[in-house]
Structure formats: C-alpha cells, structure tokens
Amino acid sequence: MQITRGMRIVEAKAYVAERLGVSPFDLSDPIAMEDVRRERQLGRITTFEISYPTQSSAMEAKFRIAELLDLPINCVQRFRQHAGLA
Amino acid sequence: METQYPTRMGDGSLTRLTRSEMRAELEEGTLAAAGRAKVPPLSADELDHLLEIWASPAKFSAVDIGDEVVLTYDGSGSKTVGTRTQDLLIYEQMFGADSVELGHVDYSFKAIRTILPFEAQNMKDAQAVLTVPVMYGAMPNLGLYSKPDGPAPNWSELLPLARVDEARAAQEEAVGYAVEDMVKTADALWEAGADGIDFDTAGAAGDGDFLATLLAIERIRAAHPDMGIQVGMAGEFVLGMHGQLEYEGVRLAGLWPRGQMELVRRAGATIYGPAITVNTRRTGAWNIARALTLVKPCMEVAEIPVHMNIGMGVGAIPTTSYLPLDAVGRASRATVDILRLDGL
Numbered sequence: 001m002q003i004t005r006g007m008r009i010v011e012a013k014a015y016v017a018e019r020l021g022v023s024p025f026d027l028s029d030p031i032a033m034e035d036v037r038r039e040r041q042l043g044r045i046t047t048f049e050i051s052y053p054t055q056s057s058a059m060e061a062k063f064r065i066a067e068l069l070d071l072p073i074n075c076v077q078r079f080r081q082h083a084g085l086a
Numbered sequence: 087m088e089t090q091y092p093t094r095m096g097d098g099s100l101t102r103l104t105r106s107e108m109r110a111e112l113e114e115g116t117l118a119a120a121g122r123a124k125v126p127p128l129s130a131d132e133l134d135h136l137l138e139i140w141a142s143p144a145k146f147s148a149v150d151i152g153d154e155v156v157l158t159y160d161g162s163g164s165k166t167v168g169t170r171t172q173d174l175l176i177y178e179q180m181f182g183a184d185s186v187e188l189g190h191v192d193y194s195f196k197a198i199r200t201i202l203p204f205e206a207q208n209m210k211d212a213q214a215v216l217t218v219p220v221m222y223g224a225m226p227n228l229g230l231y232s233k234p235d236g237p238a239p240n241w242s243e244l245l246p247l248a249r250v251d252e253a254r255a256a257q258e259e260a261v262g263y264a265v266e267d268m269v270k271t272a273d274a275l276w277e278a279g280a281d282g283i284d285f286d287t288a289g290a291a292g293d294g295d296f297l298a299t300l301l302a303i304e305r306i307r308a309a310h311p312d313m314g315i316q317v318g319m320a321g322e323f324v325l326g327m328h329g330q331l332e333y334e335g336v337r338l339a340g341l342w343p344r345g346q347m348e349l350v351r352r353a354g355a356t357i358y359g360p361a362i363t364v365n366t367r368r369t370g371a372w373n374i375a376r377a378l379t380l381v382k383p384c385m386e387v388a389e390i391p392v393h394m395n396i397g398m399g400v401g402a403i404p405t406t407s408y409l410p411l412d413a414v415g416r417a418s419r420a421t422v423d424i425l426r427l428d429g430l
Contacts, residue, residue: 003314006356075279
C-alpha cells in the first residue's frame with residue numbers, strides 16, 4: 001500500500017486490516033497472522049521441518065494478495081499475460 | 087554518584103555516560119541542528135522520552151507492540167551466500183523482511199544500463215519465487231558522467247579553476263544523460279515485473295544529481311502510474327555544486343528534508359527517505375537528537391510515506407560495518423516514537 005499507493009502507515013494498516021477482517025493491532029501479532037495467512041492462502045514461512053506443499057506460495061500467494069487487497073501487482077498482471085490467463 | 091550507562095559514540099565505540107551527561111548531549115544535539123537548519127529544537131517531553139530510551143542498560147530497545155513500521159532496503163544481498171535471488175529469499179524467509187531490493191554490486195544507473203537485460207531477467211526470476219514486494223535499486227551518481235568516467239567535462243576540476251560557467255554547463259549536460267539512464271532502467275525493470283524502483287543516495291553529487299532524479303521520476307510516473315518510486319537521500323542537505331538549479335521554481339541547493347520531501351512528492355514518488363549523517367566524534371545521544379530535529383519539520387507536512395535512512399553512518403547509527411544491536415534498536419525506536427515514521 002505504501003510502495004504503489006503512497007499510503008501513510010496508519011491508513012495502510014487500517015486498509016489491510018479491514019480487507020483481512022482483523023483489527024490493525026492483530027497485524028502486529030505473528031500468531032494471529034499465521035492463522036490468517038493459512039486460512040486465506042497468502043504465503044507462509046517454510047522450513048525443511050515444517051513445509052506447506054499444498055498451500056499457496058510466492059506467485060500463487062501474490063495472486064490472492066492482489067485480489068484480497070484490490071491492489072494491482074505488477075508481476076501478477078504480467079504473469080497473467082504471459083501465461084495466457086488475462 | 088550517578089549511575090553510568092553503556093552507550094555508543096558515532097564511530098561505534100563503547101563509552102559510559104550518566105543520565106545528566108546524556109541529557110546534556112541530547113540538548114546539545116537538538117540545538118546544533120536547530121541552529122544550523124533554522125528549525126525548532128525538540129521539546130522537553132521529546133528529550134525526556136529520548137533520555138528514557140538511551141539511559142538504559144538494556145541490550146535491546148523497541149517500539150510498543152502495535153507501533154511497528156515496515157522496512158525497505160537499499161540492497162538486500164549481493165551474492166552473499168549464493169545467487170542474488172537466494173539472498174533475497176533469505177531476507178524474506180529467514181529475516182522476515184517486509185520488502186526486498188534487487189541491486190547490482192556496481193550500484194549506479196550508468197553501469198546498470200550496460201547490463202539491463204540481465205538485470206531485468208533477474209527481476210522476473212526473483213518475482214516468481216518471492217512473496218514480498220521486490221524493488222530495484224541503484225544510485226543516480228551524477229559524477230560518473232564526468233570525464234574520465236563519462237562524456238561531460240569534469241566540474242570538480244573546473245570549479246577550482248574558477249571556470250564556474252563551464253562547470254555549470256557540464257553538470258547540466260550530465261543531468262540529461264543521467265535522466266535517460268534512470269528512465270530506461272525503470273522502464274525495463276517495470277516490464278520485468280518490479281514493484282518499484284529506489285533512487286538511492288539521491289543528491290550525492292549535489293543539486294544536479296537531485297535534479298536528475300526529480301526529472302526522471304516525473305517521466306517514470308507519467309509512463310507507469312502504478313509503479314512504486316522511492317527516493318533515499320544521500321545527505322541531510324543538498325549541496326550546491328551547481329548552485330542555480332531549480333525544480334518547479336524551487337532552488338535545490340540548500341534544501342533540508344522538508345523541502346526535499348515536498349519536491350520528491352511533487353515529482354511523483356511514493357516514498358521519501360531522509361538521510362542524516364552521523365558525527366563519529368559525538369555520542370549516539372547527540373546524533374539522535376540532531377537527526378530527529380532535522381527530520382521533524384518534514385513529518386509535520388508529509389503526505390507520502392517517509393522511510394528514514396537508518397543504517398551505517400546515517401540516522402544515528404554508528405559508522406561501522408558491524409552494527410551493535412543496542413545502537414540500532416535505540417535509534418530505530420527513537421525515530422519511530424518521536425517522528426511517527428511510516429517505515430525505515
């Protein structure tokens with residue numbers, strides 16, 4: 001929201017929280033946000049011991065983030081074009 | 087006898103000061119900045135808060151939960167452990183970086199132009215495997231366009247000879263070259279999928295360097311309305327190497343953070359990064375009070391996110407390669423607590 005929209009942080013946190021259905025304070029809670037990321041398939045930290053092969057990651061997650069935040073993401077739009085999905 | 091607390095000098099060396107001594111350092115730092123930039127000093131409450139952060143034996147200091155800000159970077163890996171993309175993944179997956187920045191080790195737009203297809207391909211590949219925003223960063227570095235490195239006459243040689251008109255003409259010629267390189271680089275990286283571009287150390291070669299950055303931003307914004315554009319400054323004050331250059335009627339030489347931010351926003355950037363240089367011979371307390379005093383007027387009118395430069399040698403972070411966590415934590419917290427920054 002800051003990079004492409006030039007949105008100040010308080011406004012950006014409020015926007016993202018509203019779109020995710022959480023409070024701005026929840027964004028600071030890694031435990032709460034881990035659940036949000038899992039439920040909404042927004043990408044998670046993977047390790048050898050704990051991996052999530054059936055969940056969205058990287059470009060897959062960015063498709064969902066763009067839709068959820070109503071935010072055009074440049075590489076997602078280009079992926080759509082290149083893959084013939086547009 | 088007053089308790090002494092471990093604290094850092096601007097060069098990173100450890101020293102010990104009492105609360106009274108730290109208070110005096112804070113007051114001297116804010117007054118030094120206020121006198122130099124003709125801005126108000128920090129208030130008594132703000133100095134009290136800084137004293138609470140600094141006069142502590144704690145290893146680490148941090149903002150309150152809920153007050154966290156996001157981080158952008160000037161570079162996040164240069165084949166440190168593998169490929170650049172692997173480095174970016176380490177920043178995302180292991181350091182928890184909010185964003186990353188792809189950059190070449192020769193971090194200047196003039197050099198990047200010669201390897202642009204390679205950089206664009208690296209951006210496309212990186213975007214396929216990363217989730218966080220990926221910026222592309224480089225320096226305007228106007229000096230590279232002067233002889234013997236570039237085509238324009240060398241204004242640093244002309245100025246000592248009092249050939250002022252020729253020195254000014256040389257800088258104006260270099261501005262044109264620099265703008266073309268920055269715009270073409272941004273075009274190529276945007277087409278490859280970049281989330282944005284970071285003009286790092288803008289103004290390093292003075293007012294011509296800053297003007298080139300602003301003119302490039304104008305064209306990039308017109309061509310790519312959704313592109314992120316970040317400007318990180320080289321220093322607190324735009325040097326008048328030319329002295330007469332203006333942008334939208336504003337003289338660039340002598341601009342402090344507030345004036346810099348206003349022009350950066352008008353040109354079309356989405357994030358502005360003020361850089362306040364560290365005095366290595368003064369304490370961290372003196373440096374943080376000085377830095378906050380210089381940036382505070384900018385925050386009072388900011389309409390775009392402000393990511394203050396908090397890194398080696400700027401923003402009260404010691405000028406040393408291996409940064410002590412106690413110094414980084416205190417400076418980071420102080421800038422967010424006092425200035426209500428949008429990021430670092």
